[in-house]
Amino acid sequence: MAEFRITDTVDITDVVCPVTFVKAKVALEELEEGEILSIHMNDGEPVQNVPRSIKEEGHRVLKLIHNDDGTYDLIVQKTEA
Amino acid sequence: MTIVVAGERKEYADGLTVEELIEAEKVETPQYVTVTVNDTFLSNAERASRSLQEGDIVEFLYFMGGGTIPSLCASNDL
């Protein structure tokens, strides 16, 4: 449901591993602590790896939304390590 | 006594001077080598009078330019 106040969005469907994570990481770098990023990604490798890598960086994964078109939106709250 | 010379522990007789150590260690072109004892520079003039003590750490610092060979030695780079 519409419960998140998204600060910014990034589309990583136009790149492949490992640039998927890199692009998401760069977008997160632009945010302030506590702000929320929506990461639009493809099924398969990105959805398997990017959420895990984001968690390993110490950020909070709030929700993974499965869209009807098969893509995903990963909602992440920036958390400083 | 045990002293540390260029990172290696060595046994030498008590009272050894830095000058004597330089000779014993066969340091090449010693007049152009910078010596530190316990991380402090020692001037060339102090070498004969400075006696080393148990646990002293001695380093020899060498000039290092480049590996040129004679026909190229006036060039500007390595």
Place this chain on the structure above:
Amino acid sequence: MRMPVLRAASFERNSMAFTNEQLERYSRHIILKEIGPKGQKKLMKAKVLIIGAGGLGAPAALYLAAAGVGTIGIADADSVDLSNLQRQVIHSTADIGRPKVESARDSMLAINPEITVHTYHEYITSENISAIIRDYDFILDGTDNFPAKFLINDACVLEEKPFSHAGIIRFEGQLMTYVPGEGPCYRCVFKEPPPKDAVPTCREAGVVGAVAGVIGCLQAMEAVKYITGAGDLLTGRLLTYNALRSQFRTVPLPRDSHCAVCSYERTIHVPFDYELPTCDLK
């Protein structure tokens, strides 16, 4: 249907904008916590001057170009010689006879066309050094002779520029990093250049190409660390490498409170040239 989400007023956050190609090219840097997007941006804005396109300068230039250092200056008066190619890996056989700075520039741009390369096809002297180094953030000494090394040291101290000093000979190499106000300079350690032929520079000394590669890469690493702020520099320390023993050592370097150029008792106020030692055997 996409989930409806509330969006804050959208505004452009362009300061960190990388192209997808840049994200891919520099992904191995950006992934590193110690470098990250901010560190990569710093590299892309940085200006590094490499003096000497030889054994040390060659690997350093290649890695700094690959790393995306935005502006690289390369200074060398010489042309590529067949005997250079054993270690000066930025030049190729086809470059023999070309100015080294041109060959080096071509190699760097072939690796990374995004960067800017400035070439200085001239000897670095007391006349031109201050004006040249002034435009750069970090200087890398890849010269082979002591007059040049003392000149670079003095000019960098006087212009308050950080620089990496290095030397190599036979199977050995060493390097240190000077940062203004933070540690000893080269002249703290060595007061004066040795008289010609006093130490084996011009005579009977060779060097293994890979030793130049090791030390030149370490100089590039010092530049990357200085620019990004990652880790600890070789300030107040001399890193020595002995290839035959497979040994690295770090020797603490004190400051000389009487240093002729970096202490309060400074007697050197402008850069000057020592006589370039010419070799008897030439």
